[in-house]
Amino acid sequence: MTPQSTFMILAEIREGEIDALRDLLAGMNRIEGIADPENPLLPFGQFERLHVARFVILEAETAEEMRHHGREPYPWRPSLVFLGDCDGKSRYFLDQLARRAADGLQQIFSHCVGFDPDRDDLLTWMSGRNITPKANYINWIGRTVQQVREEEALQRSLAAYLPRAIEEVGRGNARALRQKLLTHVELERDAGRLQLSPPEPTPKLWWLGNLLHKLGMPSILLLLAPLLLLSAPFLILRLRMLERSDPEIVIRPGRAHIARLSVLEDLDVTNHFNVLGDVKPGLFRLSLLKFLLLTLDYASRHVYNHGYLTRVKTIHFARWVLLDNDRRLYFASNYDGSLEGYMDDFINKVAWGLNLVFSNGVGYPRTSWLIKQGAAREQQFKYTLRRHQLPSEVWYKAYPGLTAFDLARNSRIRQGVERRQSSDRAIREWLGLI
Amino acid sequence: MSQRDGFEFEDLQGLLRFGHGRLSEACFMLLKVVDPEAAREWLLKAPVTDASSRTPLPQAAMQIAFSAEGLRVLGIDEAVIEGFSDEFIVGMTGDESRSRRLGDSGGSAPEHWRWGGDPAATPHILLLHYALPGGLQTQRASVEDDRFDAAFELIEILPTRDLGGIEHFGFADGISQPKIDWQQRQSTDLHHRDRYSNRLAVGETVLGYANEYGLYTDRPLIDPRRDERAAILADAEDLPGLKDFARNGCYLVLRQLAQDVSGFWRFLDQQSGGDAERREGLAASMVGRERDGTPLMKTGGDPIPGVAPEQQGNQFTYDADPGGHRCPLGAHIRRANPRSGDFPPGVTGFFSRLIKIFGFGQRRADEDLVASTRFHRLLRRGRPYGPPLTPEAALETDPPQAERGLHFICLVANISRQFEFVQDTWSMNSRFNGMRQESDPLLGGREPLINGENSDCFRLGQTDGPARKVCGLPRFVRVRGGGYFFMPGMRALKYIASLSAADGGAGR
Known part of the structure; x- marks a missing residue:
């Protein structure tokens, strides 16, 4: 940190x-x-x-x-x-x-x-x-500037991809939807378009x-x-x-x-x-x-x-x-x-x-x-x-257009990417953040 | 506190107590004073309607309000005017920063307004006429005598249309109104009011009385030793040696809001793929009520103070729906009146209150994002104008073209804390209740933020997954005019009429 x-x-x-x-x-x-x-x-x-x-x-x-x-x-x-x-x-x-x-x-x-x-x-x-x-x-x-930028990019990428994911697996299946989104993040990270740097020691x-x-x-x-x-x-x-x-x-x-x-x-x-x-x-x-x-x-x-x-x-x-x-x-x-x-x-x-x-x-x-x-x-x-x-x-x-609450929400979105929620309710809540 | 038992309604203009709903014909006249002497003479005899109950019910009513410049022209001393709030003195359009906060930019910018846009040409007087059907001409004729003609120049006449309690988009309107606590029975103490109440301290709409903080809003007070004519005014409740020019008066905010009814229904139709039921559903989500006024939130539960048992359409809060699943967080009525208490979503006792005060014990990350509603209530008195257009007609290929909309009026004691706050922090704010990319689905200006982010979306929370998002909302409402006025009490009207040419009104 x-x-x-x-x-x-x-x-x-x-x-x-x-x-x-x-x-x-x-x-x-x-x-x-x-x-x-x-x-x-x-x-x-x-x-x-x-x-x-x-x-x-x-x-x-x-x-x-x-x-x-x-x-x-x-x-x-x-x-x-x-x-x-x-x-x-x-x-x-x-x-x-x-x-x-x-x-x-x-x-x-x-x-x-x-x-x-x-x-x-x-x-x-x-x-x-x-x-x-x-x-x-x-x-x-x-929370560093770099983290703020990376997490905002993550939020934007997920929000832009979400409609397509819904089209493919439907709105109701929260787990499948999450899987789609997580795969998307993986692909984007591999392609170098998204970055989620781990915190420095x-x-x-x-x-x-x-x-x-x-x-x-x-x-x-x-x-x-x-x-x-x-x-x-x-x-x-x-x-x-x-x-x-x-x-x-x-x-x-x-x-x-x-x-x-x-x-x-x-x-x-x-x-x-x-x-x-x-x-x-x-x-x-x-x-x-x-x-x-x-x-x-x-x-x-x-x-x-x-x-x-x-x-x-x-x-x-x-x-x-x-x-x-x-x-x-x-x-x-x-x-x-x-x-x-x-x-x-x-x-x-x-x-x-x-x-x-x-x-x-x-x-x-x-x-x-x-x-x-x-x-x-x-x-x-x-x-x-x-x-x-x-x-x-x-x-x-450094981040015009973003409130402290936006930053906190983006961090919660990232948490959901890095640590998978177990209950359907928690998954739906996470999806609701995007 | 002398009037605790019997409120002095006879010193109040009627509009503060009554909406004059039975008097379904109305027109609002914007006047410029050309002869102050004649204007004062006219004012002395003008049949302004007070707020005392009458039997039989009156056939017509007239209310009057003044802009700061209007008061100045009529001879009110500059020191008295300085006692009013800055917003009133500067006016709705006198400062670009204010226009930006109110969302009066782009197509709603004051330079495009029909009236009131040029701060140098602000109307002096707003005259509001109300009459039974067919009686408006007679009502007008009864006051527009020779003196009237000599005194005033008509800037604009704002006609209204009785739509039977429906506004132009097709929704029942005016359902939620604060219940003024005339008898001052409800405590304003922060420790007694953690939940939403619809009862509102008198001082939130009428100047000269304690407001929701238990305090008196600043207003012009006159020392009767310096100005003998002020003797007819009431004493200031908080400073008994002084006379209260504003007692029983209030600020009146008027905005002419043109509504693009066919644009509204066309957009909804297109979003719903032409499906009538889905179209109605989306419209209801945007408003927060069905067209007949039924709220999307479940009504019932603990009775809300100040909501009568028969007003079921008002017997609800959003406490049970923090995620906006039943009623979207950004729905028009949720933004305009979030029905939040002092400690959302409520406390259970001393310790729970203490924990909340320190910011702990919140169950959700998005808890406690909205200000306590009681400091931001508006008493609304608007009237629609222009020919009605049903949603069905609006969807036809060539709907009849005409300007239609709402002459929005609200009565408040503090323009910045009430009207401007609701407009800026709740209605226009893209971050209301922690949201993003939105503004009021009906009123929003849809201007992008400084970083280019859009504000033209609307989210419908879903219990079974991610929110549905509708984007690309056009601007449905355009501001066409507006101004801040002061509606004096009856004694203050007499005081204004008693001034003379020597008081500086003449020749301006």
Whole structure:
């Protein structure tokens, strides 16, 4: 199994160059909102291990909200983010990137503070600015781009062949039909038209690290449990006080802002999402946020790694990143369906989960007991989400037109090819997937 | 909550409570205000029908709704208009991104519309007339006085045709409607409502009341200290110091949908090899009901709240048919109203709920893919137009040519969460309920996806093997016009009529 990894390079944009950078990035798009996979600057499509990637210009558009907390807004210089998710170690991927797309990346990063193409080594420079997220979600750990492509080809091949198979053996005879389809797959594989590569062996170090993480985290928590239990009443009291006293900032987002975002949405079955906001001031909120992100990261890594994050099955990749000395929280995700549908999931399926993390951010609707209210306050939540959202300048996805659910179904189709079901019912169910 | 026992129907326009079905003649007029002063004078005396019960039953009814530009022209302050939702202010066609989401592209693109397509020429007023057979002319004449003529310019008149409860493809229509919980008896708490209910919070169709979240949808509120005329408006229930301009009002979505009846039946006939029974069967699968309205799903079972015992055609959910074997997953009525609860397919107790919350305990890989229905209901008030064409006539070699279709109307409190969500995420979405290559078999635009994948198929799940797939569905429905309107309560109508030229309406 090949584990996935993530990268996020953050660099401040040189004064006065933001527009030039924006124009340069726009040139990478096939249409506004969708990258051209073969664009000369960074031909994403040539990197066969890259799932998704994007360029975002992070601007602290909502920094003024900090004044409601009686504080001066934190200063922030517009910065460029280049992030993505790939198969195998991101270090190798960045190395490949630096070798194969050096010219384009140099052109892009020369708009950033501290990069001099003549002096700096691109890979070293990028690695030095690579930020690890505090929590990271991968829809299906181990599913590679190659696997996605092979399984989609399998699905298409089976779907195209199915009518002929039905014509020959009839619809009702599930076993004979399956045999036909399996033979078809064999023939196609022999002819080199279909490929179903077996998974690569799991890297031993990764496996060990993962195991240690899986066992270590609960152990540490167990050790700390007495301390946590003892302090729980005080922590809860503090939380409730803050929940009452934190100012609630409900500002309706401007229409121009929303128009700028929605022009990029619903072009593919998958959308990209960025939000940036300030962490509420004070050590309590920051510690709570860090602890919850740690828990979230643990859950994503060891529990929610096969197709769903609690009730939500539409997220391909997501990350939660603390920036600027832990003063800001950045969230980026790739999700299926419309934003209205995404928000519907947030409000009706996982409001509690969003509240845990984002209620520690400035401008989030008031929560009670950390998990109640918050996102469930529909209108305020939608306003705050949209207000803190930022557009991606460039967005790439290696498999346009495919949702996370499509990918999972394709994997189930493949499973049926590789492991024969025994019961007629299971066979019929498998046939129904095609 | 002051009106818990007796709902103030006298402040509501009648259409929110009644479909005016007995008043089978109707026409909808799209007007442009040319003289705001005359328009307000006319409005002051206009016999707009409220929602209180009358005996004897009325001979006619008139309802009125305004676009954002219409309100502006009549002198509503810009700050008040800003209190409405973005969708209403921008309009149905004011933003290409919205048109894309609604599926208004290709043959349904606003540039081809008969009316409403040009955001700069949005109708100001929508006037809806209803009358007993033969009474429509009299009804119109009774309100179209000199002042009316001076005030308005007619942009378009949308006639309707009484087809006796049948829509043009030949199916009984308007069977499924939410039952508005006027007395606010049903809890909106997420913990009390894991299953589908047909009863709907008032605030989902009427502004100024708690919605399915138990919250108040944003709407224009006016400070009476700044605007004395607002004193006649009702207090805002959630913010008593302010006057609620939108209370007892709602948004009205109007779309003129032209139906290609002969195209529909010809396609089905060709797919069925000319076999009448198979043709009817395929048509029923696409709709989710037989032509007489009988649902494909078995009715009965646990009574659904808000479905009266005599409405057997509504007494069903899809819980027993997750694979779409009885009723295809993509059937029109299944997309438009999936009848899902908050925790599909339901929970049995505290622990089962907890397990579901964390995403575990799902029996099928395709479980829980559809949003909870109660946040996405539409109160429909549409009427067909154009001469009827029976399926048999539609199949003849040279069927009579005429435009026919539906003036689709729905009344909602939140255009984006209700109408736009249903249209985009359920009807047009090629991935509804985990499917591929499909869109609503009746409404779908059939535009290919960005990767070239088609969306013109329809799958019929089969218990005994792979699904049957019908592909190459043509576009049966074309959008010919549309707009977002606001249908105010009776007090708000008086408020609008009370404005004066100094309020900025004149000269625009």
